[in-house]
Amino acid sequence: MQQRSILIPGLAALVAFAILIGLGTWQLARLHWKEALIATVQQRVAEPPAALPPLAEWKNLDLSEWEYRPVTLKGRFWYDREAYVYTLLSDPKGKLEGPGYWVMTPLQIDGGGNVIVNRGFIPLDHPEMKVAQTNGEVEIRGLLRGPEERNMFTPDDFPAKSLFYARDAAAISAGMSFDAAPFTIDALETPPGGLPQAGETRMSFPNRHWEYALTWYGLAASLVAVMAGLLWSRRRRAAS
Template identity: 55%
Template sequence: MDRNRNRILKVGLAAGLAFLILVGLGTWQLLRLKEKEALIARVSERMAAEPVPAPPPAEWPTLDLDRWSYRRVTLEGTYDFAREARVYVNLSEPRGPLKGPGYFVLTPLKLDGGGTVIVNRGFTPMSGGAVSRGASGRRASVTGPLREPEGRNLFTPADEPRQRLFFARDAKAIAAQLGIFEAAPFTVDAEASGPGGLPQGGETRVSFPNRHLEYALTWYGLAATLAVFVLTLALRRRRDGKDDRL
């Protein structure tokens, strides 16, 4: 009898610990949901705000990218088309007419006050099209969201610097491969398209997967299922114990 009681106690403790873990995971997902909703609201507000001058080179070494990310900024300078590069992208939800596999066209912009910012001038499809360039040194005024560097993961292909083809938009890394010194630690997405529509500007991708409520309900559901199972088991054992006494 004592052995059976000890076994029931161990099962109960294990089930109680598992229940607490499941509830904790569900609660953590609700906290993540609040954080994600706040992030989406913050980015939406920044994207709708009036543009401000981009941070100057003197501020780049200590720039708080979280505070600046997705803020609309303005830049003025001259394009260096001789050092233009591409970043592979599969544009699935475009704002313009073109979509599918292709490239973001990255062109260094030499600022009037010194320093260089890599500007994402927009999307061009892999199928081709005449990308507007012009002679290096052409003056340009750019308005668009400031973007922090993109991260990499195990599935990110290796860059092809000789082809000036990259698979993550990391301003510092790209600038180093292009031989650009005093480069900004951010890129800027141009909102306007080039003459003739290419590259297709205004294609800032704002994508924040938000399935935290679904995950929270899943964890809470598992916790509830476990509680019902343990309760059913306890009631059955209690009933069997009464039957044995009869």
């Protein structure tokens, strides 16, 4: 009877121990991934700007190899198809921060094709500020970005109001009725007038995976200690 009484909690503890160790190991894997990501971003943003790949290569462009690379491109902004992506800008490089929008404007590239340029940030609480518009051909220097991932908490877009909730070229171009490259460009230079506030690409990433791993491993160790104490207590009572 005594062995049977300890069997169920023992099996439950074993399952819980395996889960806790698995979570800790997963956090270590995330740690290595995050460290590699940070190193890659730091290396790529320091590279000299390259010319944007031609239109024929856009469809099959390996975004994992081009993400965060500085590029240059020339064309004319298509302001009639400009869209806004809601964001919360924290730790800004410029003077403006908080809730606001990324100003996403397609650039009609010389030689064909459209690329959506994230021209920068505008705040929600400054509606009187006017966003700069440049007529004629412009040359943009920026960082190539893949689409921003959505999750279950991402609101639905409102294309009729030119409002989106993810920096996703496919969703924006479909909602605004034009064709575009499967990537966007984060502009690095703010236009005269101060808006949109460019150069706000996030270069730092939270990295607390080591702390999380220690937490899970610590809980696993605590579980072992609890079960060891329970077994010792029961054996002591049985022997008395």
